[in-house]
Amino acid sequence: MAKHLDAICHRKDGGFALAGSSLTGNTWDGALWLFNDWDHYINCPNIELEAFSTITGHNDITWLNQSKLLVAADSGDIEIWDVIAPGNMLSCDSALYGGHDDMVLTVCVPKVKEEKEGESIVSGGGDGRIVVWDVSTAKVVCKYRAHVGWITDIDYHPSQPNVFISTGLDQTLRIWDTRQSSPVTMSLKAPHHANCLCVSWSKYEDNFIASGDEAGYLYLHDLRLPVNPNAxxxxxxxxxxxxHRLSFSPTVKGLVASVSDDSTAKLFHFPTQTTVFTSSSHADFVHGLSWQQDSTSFLTCSWDFKVYRHEFNESMIPDPVTPSVVPLTVSEMQDDSLFENFVDEDTVHAEADMAKGKGRERERKRDKTEGTDCNGMNESLGLNGKQGQAALETNGGTHSDVGLAK
Structure with missing residues (x-):
C-alpha cells in the first residue's frame, strides 16, 4: 500500500488531493486520494479503501482546473486525472509523454491565465531539464537544459504567466521568461552549503522569493538587489x-509555511524574523504542504500516512522588533573556521574582560608583530575588528544557530 504521502494540493472549492508511493515490494507503485473537504477526510472510516491505485510512484501534484489533476510520475510522464461526478471518482485517460528522460519531480501551473489560447504548464525532472507543455495539444512547446542534476522545484510568478523560477541540486535558482530568446533572465548562486530543494514566490511582494535547502536553512531573496557574489x-x-517544501501564505504578507524531514511543520514571519508556529504532530518525514484557498489554514502530509490541519491567527505574530542579526557574506559563510569557532558577542566580551583583568602584564609585553599578523588575518577573513578579535580569541569555541538566525 502506498502509505508514504509525498504531495497534497487544494482545489479552489476546498477539496484536496493526496499522492503517495509504496517504496516497498516488487514494484514501486503509488496511489491517489480525493476528498471534498477536511470533514470528508477526518470522517472517512478507512482511508486505504479510498485510494486510486497506480502503477508508478508520484512526486508532485497540482490542479490544472477544478476537474483535472496533474501528477508528476516516476515513469517520466505527467498523468492527467479527470474528476468524475457524481461519486467523486478519479480516472486517468491521458498523459503528457516524451518530455523527460527520467522521473518528473515537479509540475507547476501558472497562477494567472495567459491571454492566448492553450494551457501552458511547466515541469522539471531528474534529467535536469525544464519542459514547457501545451496541455490542450499534449505537445512539448520547448525544452531547456536547466540545471546540473535534478530539478527539485518550480514556482510561477504571481502575476506573469510566462515567468517562473526553478531550483536544483546545483545549488542555484534561475528565473525564466519564456518570451525571451535567452529565457534565463537571472541566475542566483545561493550560499547553500547543501542542495536547494524547494522555492516559493511571494504572492503579495513579487520581489521576494524564499528557498529551502537540505541542511534545514530558509533563505529570503530580494530581487531588487543587484546580483552580488559577495552578498x-x-x-x-x-x-x-x-x-522539503515551503509556500507563502495566500492571505498574510511575509508569512511562509515549511515542512521538513525533521518531522515538523513551521510558520516563519519574515517581517519580525520569528518562528510563530511549530507542529510536531507527524512521526516521519513531512513532504506535502498546501494552503487552503484564501484561508489561514494549511494541510501537511507525511510518510507516517497522516494528514494534519494547522491554523494560523494574527495573535501568533509578535510586535515588530529591530533585527539583531546581520547576514554573513558568501565568503564568510564558506569559511568553515567561522562556523567552528563562533560564539555569541556577549560571551566574547565577557572572556575579553577576564583576560584583561588577569593578564594585563602579558598584554603589555605582546609583540607588535603579532598584532600585525592579526590584522592581516582579519583582512583575509573579511571581518571587521571586533569580529576578527572574537574569532581569534575564541580559538576553539563552538558555533551555534543563535548566532546565525535568531
Whole structure:
C-alpha cells in the first residue's frame, strides 16, 4: 500500500488531493486520494479503501482546473486525472509523454491565465531539464537544459504567466521568461552549503522569493538587489533536517509555511524574523504542504500516512522588533573556521574582560608583530575588528544557530 504521502494540493472549492508511493515490494507503485473537504477526510472510516491505485510512484501534484489533476510520475510522464461526478471518482485517460528522460519531480501551473489560447504548464525532472507543455495539444512547446542534476522545484510568478523560477541540486535558482530568446533572465548562486530543494514566490511582494535547502536553512531573496557574489540573502536555520517544501501564505504578507524531514511543520514571519508556529504532530518525514484557498489554514502530509490541519491567527505574530542579526557574506559563510569557532558577542566580551583583568602584564609585553599578523588575518577573513578579535580569541569555541538566525 502506498502509505508514504509525498504531495497534497487544494482545489479552489476546498477539496484536496493526496499522492503517495509504496517504496516497498516488487514494484514501486503509488496511489491517489480525493476528498471534498477536511470533514470528508477526518470522517472517512478507512482511508486505504479510498485510494486510486497506480502503477508508478508520484512526486508532485497540482490542479490544472477544478476537474483535472496533474501528477508528476516516476515513469517520466505527467498523468492527467479527470474528476468524475457524481461519486467523486478519479480516472486517468491521458498523459503528457516524451518530455523527460527520467522521473518528473515537479509540475507547476501558472497562477494567472495567459491571454492566448492553450494551457501552458511547466515541469522539471531528474534529467535536469525544464519542459514547457501545451496541455490542450499534449505537445512539448520547448525544452531547456536547466540545471546540473535534478530539478527539485518550480514556482510561477504571481502575476506573469510566462515567468517562473526553478531550483536544483546545483545549488542555484534561475528565473525564466519564456518570451525571451535567452529565457534565463537571472541566475542566483545561493550560499547553500547543501542542495536547494524547494522555492516559493511571494504572492503579495513579487520581489521576494524564499528557498529551502537540505541542511534545514530558509533563505529570503530580494530581487531588487543587484546580483552580488559577495552578498548573501537573509537566512535562518529553521529546521534540523532538510526543508522539503515551503509556500507563502495566500492571505498574510511575509508569512511562509515549511515542512521538513525533521518531522515538523513551521510558520516563519519574515517581517519580525520569528518562528510563530511549530507542529510536531507527524512521526516521519513531512513532504506535502498546501494552503487552503484564501484561508489561514494549511494541510501537511507525511510518510507516517497522516494528514494534519494547522491554523494560523494574527495573535501568533509578535510586535515588530529591530533585527539583531546581520547576514554573513558568501565568503564568510564558506569559511568553515567561522562556523567552528563562533560564539555569541556577549560571551566574547565577557572572556575579553577576564583576560584583561588577569593578564594585563602579558598584554603589555605582546609583540607588535603579532598584532600585525592579526590584522592581516582579519583582512583575509573579511571581518571587521571586533569580529576578527572574537574569532581569534575564541580559538576553539563552538558555533551555534543563535548566532546565525535568531
Amino acid at each position: 548573501s540573502p537573509f537566512y535562518y536555520r529553521l529546521h534540523s533536517n532538510a526543508v
